[in-house]
Amino acid sequence: MxxxxxxxxxxxxxxxxxxxxxxxxxxxxxxxxxxxxxxxxxxxxxxxxxxxxxxxxxxxxxxxxxxxxxxxxxxxxxxxxxxxxxxxxxxxxxxxxxxxxxxxxxxxxxxxxxxxxxxxxxxxxxxxxxxxxxxxxxxxxxxxxxxxxxxxxxxxxxxxxxxxxxxxxxxERYADRRVLQDNDEAMCRWVACQWRQATSSVPDRLGDDLDEARRARHLTMWNTGPQFGDWLAPSGVAQGLDPITMVLPTLHSEMVAAMFHVRSTWTVAQVARVLGRESDAERPAARAAVIREAFARRDGQVALTVEVPAGVTALIEVGSLARTVGTGRHELLAGLQGAG
CATH class of the missing domain: 1.50.10.10 (Glycosyltransferase)
Structure with a gap:
């Protein structure tokens, strides 16, 4: 072992x-x-x-x-x-x-x-x-x-x-509203925490050389701070990187964090709708749309040397990560979050 x-x-x-x-x-x-x-x-x-x-x-x-x-x-x-x-x-x-x-x-x-x-x-x-x-x-x-x-x-x-x-x-599996009612407040608190972190800073690598429009886009995505990224991605192992150290997360955590930010924000909106609070769904739904648009126009958000994010980009459509892109060699190069 x-x-x-x-x-x-x-x-x-x-x-x-x-x-x-x-x-x-x-x-x-x-x-x-x-x-x-x-x-x-x-x-x-x-x-x-x-x-x-x-x-x-x-x-x-x-x-x-x-x-x-x-x-x-x-x-x-x-x-x-x-x-x-x-x-x-x-x-x-x-x-x-x-x-x-x-x-x-x-x-x-x-x-x-x-x-x-x-x-x-x-x-x-x-x-x-x-x-x-x-x-x-x-x-x-x-x-x-x-x-x-x-x-x-x-x-x-x-x-x-x-x-x-x-x-x-x-x-989704059991259609029991109680699980949403029990966790709704905690979900909203977590997404609010993401929002605050997203609007507080942009990635250090971008420096101060950002026009106002680009800075505004990056301040919606929650693409800063320490993350696990797409943990244990085999593509990094194939390149000789140590999967246990934090090398891989630094390569693609900007993308993974932004993707989960939009997914959780979208989920909070859906929960509000299921619970009959349509007005409470409006703000997170609009926010999720803004994050998706910012991600689609991320104009050089991160320089990638691993193949994982090509597959996990499917998450930006608020679906699953099951469409992870292969390499033509029938290999799955996604890590923990990408392979999910």
Whole structure:
């Protein structure tokens, strides 16, 4: 296993030939293999691993004429099971943290596989509880104190947007207005936070050499500040860049942040309409249109050396990122947010 926090090992030595049950306390371990060594012959059938997970009811299955596709889908379902334990996590074997960007991307797909209502509808309540006073939503929920530091991102595009996009995904799947009613205020606070940040500055690389029209466009897009960008984009790995460091986010975070800004703003407008508050929808709807126009005329907003944003530009139409552009080699070069 590559990456930090990978050396997590439990070693259990059996004292005799009596049955033994071992369950770690206050933790769990996701793993692919367990190593067994013995001084005498034993039957592999005598060893049993126990799967623990939240257990929402299955609502669909996929079977095709292509076994690799079936296996891929089964892997997705198992990955979902491994990361649905009380809260949605990023991975079951290492950090096991509730990274909000991961669930923001996966919530629509998760609801295709199982009925996630009971599991997923209480998670935004955790996000609301951790939301900062100015409206920023944390990138990890529940917040893990040991992961907090002065350099931690207080909010990030695609991660903090979970407070708007996860409830909206649940509404699209289950048509239950309560999830929108419960989270409407938190959504509006987050989008207002984005608006304030957007209007406070333009990217440093542009300097002061901007005419009034260009500056006005950049002051609508929320394209400044530290971001995760399109995290773990394989295109950067292909170029020899380290996917764990913040090199990749600095290459395309301007685009990703602006895209999520328009999507969350548009979502807030739609929520107001669903809840019968048409007048409250007018301002964010108009704002979303302004952001889209500014992005379309971004005239050299960012110099790109990775292929990801060519695909994630689909988000500016307030759709999904599923139309990620390939390379002619049948490769998907998008990262976490682009591949969603």
């Amino acid at each position: 590559a990456g930090p926090n990978k050396d997590q090992t439990d070693v259990l030595i059996c004292a005799d030939d009596q049955p033994l049950t071992y369950e770690p306390a206050f933790t769990f371990h996701g793993f692919r293999y367990a190593r067994l060594t013995a001084s005498a012959p034993f039957r592999l059938a005598d060893v049993q691993a126990v799967v623990i997970a939240s257990d929402p009811p299955e609502t669909s299955q996929l079977r095709t004429s292509d076994p690799p596709i079936d296996r891929l889908h089964q892997n997705v379902v198992w990955s979902q099971r491994g990361n649905f334990l009380s809260v949605p996590t990023d991975c079951p074997q290492r950090e096991r943290a509730g990274w909000t960007g991961d669930f923001q991307i996966f919530a629509p797909a998760a609801s295709n596989n199982v009925d996630v209502r009971n599991f997923a509808e209480r998670w935004p309540a955790n996000v609301r509880a951790e939301q900062h006073d100015e409206g920023a939503a944390p990138t990890v929920v529940p917040v893990i104190p040991s992961m907090e530091s002065p350099t931690s991102l207080r909010a990030a595009a695609g991660w903090s947007d979970a407070i708007a996009l996860v409830p909206w995904a649940l509404w």
